[in-house]
Structures are given as C-alpha cells and as structure tokens.
Amino acid sequence: MDAFINDRKNQILTKGKDDATIACGKASVAGSVSQRACVFCGSRVVLYPIADALHLIHGPVGCAAYTWDIRGALSSGPQIHRLSFTTDLKEKEVVFGGEERLYKALISLIETYKPKGAFVYATCIVGVIGDDVEAVCRRVTRETGIDVIPVMSEGFNGTKKDGYKIACGALAKLIGTDTTYEAPEYSINILGDFNLAGELWMLAEYYKKMGVNLVGAMTGDGRIDDIRKAHKAHLNIVQCSGSMIGLAKEMKEKYGIPFMKVSYFGIEDMSDALYEVAKFFKSDEMMEKARTLVKEELSVLLPALAQYRQKLEGKKAAIYVGGAFKAISLVKALRLIGMKTVVVGSQTGNVDDYNLLKEMCDDGTIIVDDSNPNELSEFVKQTGADLFIGGVKERPIAYKLGLGFCDHNHERKEALAGYEGMLNFAKEVYASVCSPVWQFMK
Amino acid sequence: MFENAPIIKSTKEFTATRNACKLCAPLGASVAFKGIRGCVPIIHGSQGCSTYIRRYLISHFKEPVDIASSNFTEEATIFGGAANCHAAITNVIGQYKPEVVAMTTTCLSETIGDDVKMYIHDFQKDSQLKDLPRFVTASTPSYQGSHMDGFHEAVSSAVKAFAKGGDKGTHINIFPGFVSTEDLRQLKYLLSDFGFQFVMLPDYSETLDNPIWESYKRIPEGGTPVSAIETCGSAAASIEFGTILNYGALSGRVKNSRLSSTGANYLENEFGVKNYRMPLPIGVKNTDRFVKALEEISGKEMPLRYMTERGRLIDSYADGHKYIFGKKAVVYGEEDFVVAMTTFLDEIGIEVILAATGGESGRLADEIKANCPERGEQILAKNMFDYEKIREWCIDNKPDLFVGNSKAYYIARELDVPIVRCGFPIHDRIGGQRIKHLGYAGTQDLFDQVVNAMIQYKQDHSPVGYKYM
Numbered sequence: 056m057d058a059f060i061n062d063r064k065n066q067i068l069t070k071g072k073d074d075a076t077i078a079c080g081k082a083s084v085a086g087s088v089s090q091r092a093c094v095f096c097g098s099r100v101v102l103y104p105i106a107d108a109l110h111l112i113h114g115p116v117g118c119a120a121y122t123w124d125i126r127g128a129l130s131s132g133p134q135i136h137r138l139s140f141t142t143d144l145k146e147k148e149v150v151f152g153g154e155e156r157l158y159k160a161l162i163s164l165i166e167t168y169k170p171k172g173a174f175v176y177a178t179c180i181v182g183v184i185g186d187d188v189e190a191v192c193r194r195v196t197r198e199t200g201i202d203v204i205p206v207m208s209e210g211f212n213g214t215k216k217d218g219y220k221i222a223c224g225a226l227a228k229l230i231g232t233d234t235t236y237e238a239p240e241y242s243i244n245i246l247g248d249f250n251l252a253g254e255l256w257m258l259a260e261y262y263k264k265m266g267v268n269l270v271g272a273m274t275g276d277g278r279i280d281d282i283r284k285a286h287k288a289h290l291n292i293v294q295c296s297g298s299m300i301g302l303a304k305e306m307k308e309k310y311g312i313p314f315m316k317v318s319y320f321g322i323e324d325m326s327d328a329l330y331e332v333a334k335f336f337k338s339d340e341m342m343e344k345a346r347t348l349v350k351e352e353l354s355v356l357l358p359a360l361a362q363y364r365q366k367l368e369g370k371k372a373a374i375y376v377g378g379a380f381k382a383i384s385l386v387k388a389l390r391l392i393g394m395k396t397v398v399v400g401s402q403t404g405n406v407d408d409y410n411l412l413k414e415m416c417d418d419g420t421i422i423v424d425d426s427n428p429n430e431l432s433e434f435v436k437q438t439g440a441d442l443f444i445g446g447v448k449e450r451p452i453a454y455k456l457g458l459g460f461c462d463h464n465h466e467r468k469e470a471l472a473g474y475e476g477m478l479n480f481a482k483e484v485y486a487s488v489c490s491p492v493w494q495f496m497k
Numbered sequence: 498m499f500e501n502a503p504i505i506k507s508t509k510e511f512t513a514t515r516n517a518c519k520l521c522a523p524l525g526a527s528v529a530f531k532g533i534r535g536c537v538p539i540i541h542g543s544q545g546c547s548t549y550i551r552r553y554l555i556s557h558f559k560e561p562v563d564i565a566s567s568n569f570t571e572e573a574t575i576f577g578g579a580a581n582c583h584a585a586i587t588n589v590i591g592q593y594k595p596e597v598v599a600m601t602t603t604c605l606s607e608t609i610g611d612d613v614k615m616y617i618h619d620f621q622k623d624s625q626l627k628d629l630p631r632f633v634t635a636s637t638p639s640y641q642g643s644h645m646d647g648f649h650e651a652v653s654s655a656v657k658a659f660a661k662g663g664d665k666g667t668h669i670n671i672f673p674g675f676v677s678t679e680d681l682r683q684l685k686y687l688l689s690d691f692g693f694q695f696v697m698l699p700d701y702s703e704t705l706d707n708p709i710w711e712s713y714k715r716i717p718e719g720g721t722p723v724s725a726i727e728t729c730g731s732a733a734a735s736i737e738f739g740t741i742l743n744y745g746a747l748s749g750r751v752k753n754s755r756l757s758s759t760g761a762n763y764l765e766n767e768f769g770v771k772n773y774r775m776p777l778p779i780g781v782k783n784t785d786r787f788v789k790a791l792e793e794i795s796g797k798e799m800p801l802r803y804m805t806e807r808g809r810l811i812d813s814y815a816d817g818h819k820y821i822f823g824k825k826a827v828v829y830g831e832e833d834f835v836v837a838m839t840t841f842l843d844e845i846g847i848e849v850i851l852a853a854t855g856g857e858s859g860r861l862a863d864e865i866k867a868n869c870p871e872r873g874e875q876i877l878a879k880n881m882f883d884y885e886k887i888r889e890w891c892i893d894n895k896p897d898l899f900v901g902n903s904k905a906y907y908i909a910r911e912l913d914v915p916i917v918r919c920g921f922p923i924h925d926r927i928g929g930q931r932i933k934h935l936g937y938a939g940t941q942d943l944f945d946q947v948v949n950a951m952i953q954y955k956q957d958h959s960p961v962g963y964k965y966m
C-alpha cells in the first residue's frame with residue numbers, strides 16, 4: 056500500500072485486523088483521482104427525476120453538458136427533465152454578471168415549455184461572480200406565476216452529500232403548498248427512489264396491492280403538484296441512500312409525519328419494506344396481503360434464482376458505490392446468490408454505515424471510504440475478486456483487470472430493486488462472472 | 498406510455514442552450530494531455546468538473562481515464578488555490594511518479610485569478626523532491642470557447658513548454674486534432690510507410706485504447722515523449738489538420754487579448770517550421786491533399802498500398818453512388834470535423850442540408866463554402882447551435898440521414914432517420930473510440946456505412962423486403 060495517499064490511511068480498514076473506526080465524511084485530498092462528484096451533482100441527482108419541472112443549470116456549459124440525460128430515471132408522462140438547459144455563460148457574463156442572462160433564459164424557457172415549476176442550479180462560478188440567483192428566481196416566480204426555486208449548489212461548497220441537503224431544501228419549499236388536498240387512509244410518500252428503469256412503478260404496485268395509497272414520490276417519476284401535497288401523507292418511506300433522510304426528518308418536525316428507512320435491494324430488505332408499513336398502519340389485513348404478496352413473489356423468484364446460485368456459489372465480489380446503505384443491501388443480496396463480499400466501500404458513507412458493514416462482513420473484508428482507481432484495483436487484486444459492483448467510472452477498471460462488472464448507480468438502465476430486480480441482478484451477475492471471455496485474461 | 502420531449506417549433510431566440518452540441522475546455526485539454534507519455538493531467542478547480550469529465554471520457558473510450566483534481570473547497574475559492582495546487586502536485590507525484598504533470602484550469606480557478614504558472618514555479622523552487630517531473634499548463638476557462646479550444650490550447654501549450662530550435666532535421670510534426678485512436682494508428686502507419694520520422698502530438702492511441710492489463714497501470718503506456726516534443730522546433734515541416742482549430746476561443750473575449758495560436762503556428766513563427774494546414778483527411782479530395790503534402794515534403798511518391806486503397810475506395814464510390822445520390826444529410830459536431838465530413842458527403846453526392854456545431858468561431862460557413870465545390874454555397878451552416886435547434890429544424894426539413902456523434906440519437910429515433918455514428922462522443926455503442934475516419938481506409942469505412950444505412954432504411958420500410966441490391 057506504499058503508493059496510496061498517506062492522508063487516507065484511516066479511511067481504509069480490514070475487518071478482523073483493524074479495530075479503529077473508519078474515518079469518513081472528509082473532503083477528498085487534492086491530487087486524488089476521487090470517484091466523487093460535487094455539490095451540484097448531489098442536488099442534480101435528487102431533483103432530476105421531477106419530470107414536469109424545468110431544470111436550468113446556471114453556469115458555463117460543462118456542468119449541464121455532462122449531466123444531460125445520463126440517469127435512468129423514467130417518467131410516465133412529461134419528459135422535460137431529460138433536456139439539458141444551461142445559461143452557457145460566456146466571458147462577458149463572468150465579468151459583468153449573469154443575472155440578466157439567467158432572467159431571459161428562464162422567461163423564454165418557461166413560456167415555451169410551460170413547466171409546472173422550475174429549478175435553477177447555481178454552479179461554482181455563479182458563487183464566485185456573485186449573481187443574486189435567488190432574486191432572479193423570485194422575480195420570475197412573480198412574473199410567470201410558477202414556482203422558480205433556486206438550488207444553490209456551487210460545486211466547491213462541500214461534498215455531494217451537501218448537495219442532497221440543498222435539494223431537500225428545495226423540495227421542502229414546495230411541500231405544503233397545496234392546502235386543499237386531503238389524503239385517503241393509509242397514505243404514504245416514497246422518498247429517495249429515483250425510478251431508475253421504472254423501479255418506482257414496481258414498488259408502487261406492491262404497495263397498491265397491500266391497499267396503500269401513494270401521495271407523492273420524491274423524486275422518481277415526480278410531479279410538482281404531488282410534491283406540494285406530500286405533507287398530507289401519513290408515513291414517509293425513505294430509501295436510505297442517505298439522500299433524503301434530511302427531508303424526512305424535516306417533514307416529521309414540521310408536519311408530524313413519521314418516517315421509516317428501508318431498502319429495496321435483496322429479498323429480505325424488500326420484504327421488510329412491505330411488512331414494516333403494514334406494522335406501522337397496524338392493519339392485520341394489510342399484513343396478510345403483504346405476506347401473500349411476498350409468498351407469491353418468492354415462489355416465482357426463489358426457484359429462478361437457484362440455478363444462478365449454483366453457478367455463483369463461493370465467488371467473491373467487490374462493492375464500491377455512492378451510498379453505504381446500498382452497499383449494505385448488496386452484501387445481503389450477494390449472499391442470497393452464494394457470493395461473498397471481499398471489498399466494500401462507498402463515496403459518502405457515515406460511521407454508522409461502516410460499523411454495520413464491519414459487523415456484517417467476514418474477516419479479511421476490506422472496508423473503504425472515498426476510494427480511487429489505484430486503491431480499488433489494488434484491493435480487487437489482493438482479494439481475488441470475481442465481480443465488481445460499481446458505477447460507470449469503475450467499470451473499465453474491472454474489465455481491464457479481467458473481472459465481471461455490474462452497474463449499480465444512478466445511470467443504470469436495468470431495474471435491480473424489488474423481487475423482479477433481484478432476479479435481474481442475479482442474471483446480470485451470472486452473465487458477467489460466468490462469461491467465458493475471462494479465460495483469456497487470467 | 499412515453500411522451501417525447503415537447504416539440505417546439507418556434508423561431509424564438511432562446512437565451513439558454515438546450516442540449517449543448519459542445520463540451521467544456523478542460524475536457525479537450527485533458528484528452529490532449531493524455532497523449533503525452535507519462536503524463537497525468539490535473540484539473541485545477543473543484544472536484545465535480547474532473548469527475549464529470551472522466552465519466553464522459555470513460556463512456557466513450559471504455560478505458561480507465563485517470564485525471565486528478567485539485568479539489569477546491571470554499572476556502573480555496575476565497576483565498577486562492579495555491580495550497581491545493583501544491584498538494585495536488587505532491588500527491589500526484591507520490592502516487593503516479595509521472596514524467597509530466599499537466600495542469601489545466603477550470604472556469605472557477607480562472608475567474609478567481611489563480612496564477613498556475615507561478616504556483617508551479619514556486620513548487621519547483623521549494624520542492625525537496627529529486628527528479629521532478631516536467632510541467633505544462635493550459636489556460637482553459639470554458640466561458641471562452643468549447644472543448645476543442647481547450648484541446649488545441651493544450652497542444653499549443655505543450656509545444657511552447659517543450660519545443661526547442663536547432664538544426665533542421667528531416668522529421669516532421671503532425672498535429673492530428675481530436676480524432677479516434679484508430680485514426681491516430683492509421684496515421685502512424687501511413688507516415689511510417691512513407692518513410693517519415695515524425696512527432697505526433699497528441700498521441701493517445703494507446704493511452705486511451707489499451708490492451709488488457711495484468712495489474713492496474715497508474716499510467717498507461719504510450720503517448721508522445723517529451724524528448725520527441727523537444728525536437729518539434731527542428732522539424733522539416735508541420736502538418737496540422739483543421740482550419741478552424743481554436744479560433745473559437747478568440748470570439749467574445751472581453752479582457753484578455755492574448756491571442757490563441759496553435760502548436761504549428763507557434764513553431765512556424767518561432768522556429769520557421771513550415772506549416773501545412775489542411776482539413777482533416779476525410780474523403781478522397783481531403784486525403785489527396787494530405788498525401789500531396791507528404792509527397793512534397795518527402796520528395797517520394799505515395800506507397801503502392803495506399804494507391805490501391807485509393808483505387809478501391811473510388812471503385813466503391815461507383816458501386817454505391819446510386820443509393821445515396823441526392824439524399825439529404827444533417828452533419829453535426831465539432832467544427833473541423835463537420836467541415837471535413839461535409840466535404841466528404843459533398844463529393845459523394847449527398848446533399849448536406851444542415852451543418853451544425855456548438856462551436857463559436859463563426860467560421861463554419863466560410864470553411865464549408867471553401868471546401869465543398871459541389872453544393873457548398875447552398876449548405877446551411879450554423880455556429881453556436883445546440884441539439885434542440887437541430888431537432889426543431891429537422892422536424893420541418895426531414896433529413897434522410899444523420900452523420901455525427903451519438904448525441905443526436907434521440908432526434909434520429911423520433912424522426913425515424915438512420916444515424917451514422919462517427920466523431921466524439923459515441924456513448925451508445927461499443928468501439929466508438931476505434932471508428933476509422935481518416936485517410937482512404939477511414940473514408941472507405943464511412944462510405945460503406947453511409948450506403949448501407951440507406952439500403953437498410955429502404956429494406957426496413959419496404960413492405961416485402963428484398964435480398965439483392
């Protein structure tokens with residue numbers, strides 16, 4: 056490990072060897088090839104799926120160009136969110152200010168696209184040149200009658216996590232603004248699911264079968280009007296990628312809505328996500344429906360999984376994903392198909408997450424925070440992993456070194472949540488780990 | 498169940514850019530720097546820029562792309578990035594042991610006025626480390642020009658940093674521009690077959706298109722060595738592809754009158770190395786022009802193999818011409834690529850009805866007129882276009898074919914028009930980095946694809962289908 060960056064030593068530990076608590080939540084070291092993005096990225100990820108809103112990125116062209124429709128968040132209706140709007144600042148604005156340009160951009164876009172609301176993301180440079188984005192948003196709100204919400208997400212102002220917070224703040228401004236709505240019995244909001252490859256639709260279907268009513272989804276397949284009335288729901292279900300827990304807490308304080316953390320990956324966590332809701336509503340009938348649903352799903356899923364498990368038994372996996380909670384679910388999901396986790400890490404985990412991971416994993420498992428290609432490749436070699444689970448930036452590392460890869464981030468186009476997702480996951484892992492192509496690379 | 502993004506056919510001027518047909522300057526600079534041997538690029542600014550740029554490049558090249566960031570925080574943004582710059586260099590040296598460290602700035606570090614050159618100077622002065630790497634810096638604020646301006650700026654910075662004068666040699670310099678890794682390899686074969694010693698800058702043909710590895714390579718093999726770049730000043734000539742180059746960086750300048758020049762420009766002015774500037778060799782005419790220059794410089798004739806390639810290409814022009822004559826194409830992407838591609842389509846009888854770029858030079862129309870003798874006068878050429886403008890325009894002027902990168906896929910899908918993918922980026926196919934464009938062989942590949950796209954379209958839309966051409 057000699058060539059690793061020295062300052063990072065306490066962000067890496069090996070289960071069974073190191074007793075220390077992992078260090079995390081630190082800014083990345085200068086000069087590292089971190090896999091992390093920025094504050095803006097965090098905000099953009101969270102708000103992106105709101106499909107009937109205009110998302111305008113205020114800054115030079117890059118931030119918008121690189122995030123144009125890269126996520127797999129689907130909408131069942133409008134598709135405005137898939138367009139990438141930017142004020143594309145030029146030197147003139149950098150010198151003299153970009154407020155006028157922002158104003159004009161907003162007016163012409165709103166006139167044309169008639170969105171239900173608009174989010175304006177301030178990127179790094181806007182923070183430096185000092186545009187009063189909030190004032191411009193207020194003015195446009197006044198003049199157009201739609202909510203234009205500033206998202207002050209200058210990239211340098213913290214980490215991706217801070218971006219989540221800012222996005223939640225933006226949502227909080229909308230929540231509670233529809234005062235006419237009354238929710239039916241057993242109403243929930245789903246928080247922190249982004250409807251990647253239509254996953255939300257699956258979840259909504261499960262809950263519907265249990266007799267649960269969905270008020271708003273934040274933000275997968277989200278709609279401005281649903282978010283406005285979300286304060287009327289009886290329960291918030293938070294997919295704990297960490298991105299929306301802040302909002303759930305705020306809604307609890309402000310509107311008294313309790314929340315529960317769940318994960319939809321792997322059958323144990325998915326089933327718990329259903330049972331817990333029935334428990335919360337104290338309805339035996341609902342619990343019965345949930346049990347039936349799970350039984351039905353498993354009666355299809357488990358036999359289908361068996362053949363993959365047989366092939367994958369004893370294979371080793373390395374996990375490096377954005378959120379640590381996802382990593383936790385993945386460790387369980389991998390176990391279900393017979394695989395062992397030998398490396399696990401995340402970009403944004405906190406101490407509790409890492410402690411839980413440490414508890415769950417076998418001795419010798421490497422646990423790491425905010426890693427980089429150098430380290431990751433070293434870890435997979437050391438541990439002899441057969442599979443890497445990560446995002447687009449990790450994919451070529453895995454392939455280059457001759458191991459299978461499974462994409463598990465915001466950009467994926469395959470549904471991996473729920474029971475159907477578990478089967479997709481097993482299929483994908485099998486297709487990669489057991490492909491004959493690796494014989495040429497060993 | 499899925500709606501298309503709303504179709505807007507207004508002629509309204511949007512102040513906003515809607516789906517930009519360009520990228521930002523540090524991306525181009527990073528690609529160019531990746532073509533120097535042993536080089537690790539550092540993007541001096543906040544973390545997001547480098548992560549996004551890496552992600553974007555990885556998607557196209559399907560390779561690990563290590564680019565470091567100096568990871569600005571709020572503090573650096575307020576008090577300047579000197580400390581981050583120094584820490585970044587130290588950490589990169591520690592981890593990568595690079596031969597070259599290349600710093601490229603972002604909008605942010607430029608705006609707060611970071612003097613990267615001075616930071617590096619101080620670093621070199623104070624450093625206790627033995628064997629410091631060589632340094633090169635490029636100034637790449639994205640509010641001045643696009644990724645192509647960044648690319649050429651980086652090439653020119655590397656030349657300025659390393660090239661020396663000296664007695665004239667027989668070797669030549671070749672500045673290929675932002676082309677595919679396969680294009681770079683093809684160029685190298687051609688030059689070698691001609692018997693040239695040459696310096697190609699940049700050369701990312703290996704660094705961004707590697708074979709498999711046994712263990713992770715911090716720095717992939719390949720790239721132009723600094724020692725070779727040093728000899729650029731004593732070359733017999735330079736050949737530079739592109740006629741627009743980084744001209745876009747000059748438009749809209751407010752405060753900085755520093756004129757951008759290309760690497761070849763600089764060598765000509767500074768060391769008297771004659772520069773042959775020409776469009777990218779796509780198509781017979783453009784490639785002939787390139788070959789003629791090589792013949793002139795070397796005093797030798799084109800090797801037989803390429804005569805045959807040329808002959809075969811023209812033969813296929815005859816075989817395929819009917820299926821494409823008069824078809825209407827839309828070409829889009831970076832400016833020099835659009836100029837060359839339009840020239841090629843012009844010479845095979847396809848009517849380019851729109852040539853569009855997000856580039857800002859304002860010279861696209863003139864260059865197209867100058868290089869497309871068949872229909873150049875009638876081609877609508879648009880600078881500072883974005884994909885939504887292209888989309889709106891295409892809804893009214895239904896083209897038969899799109900030629901360009903993968904980003905217009907959604908428009909092609911909506912209009913049910915085939916798309917021939919070429920250029921950068923190709924994000925929805927494998928092998929995008931290996932697509933051949935240049936020379937007779939590259940043109941051959943493109944020609945076959947264009948004709949076959951038309952034939953397939955016809956087959957797909959024929960009520961019975963047919964098995965013979």
Ligand code: SF4
Binds near residue numbers: 118523549640
């Ligand atoms: S700030 Fe500038 S350099 Fe960074 S991504 Fe945005 S446009 Fe590119």
Ligand code: SF4
Binds near residue numbers: 208545546547549
């Ligand atoms: S400019 Fe700032 S906001 Fe934009 S990508 Fe870079 S770090 Fe993120």
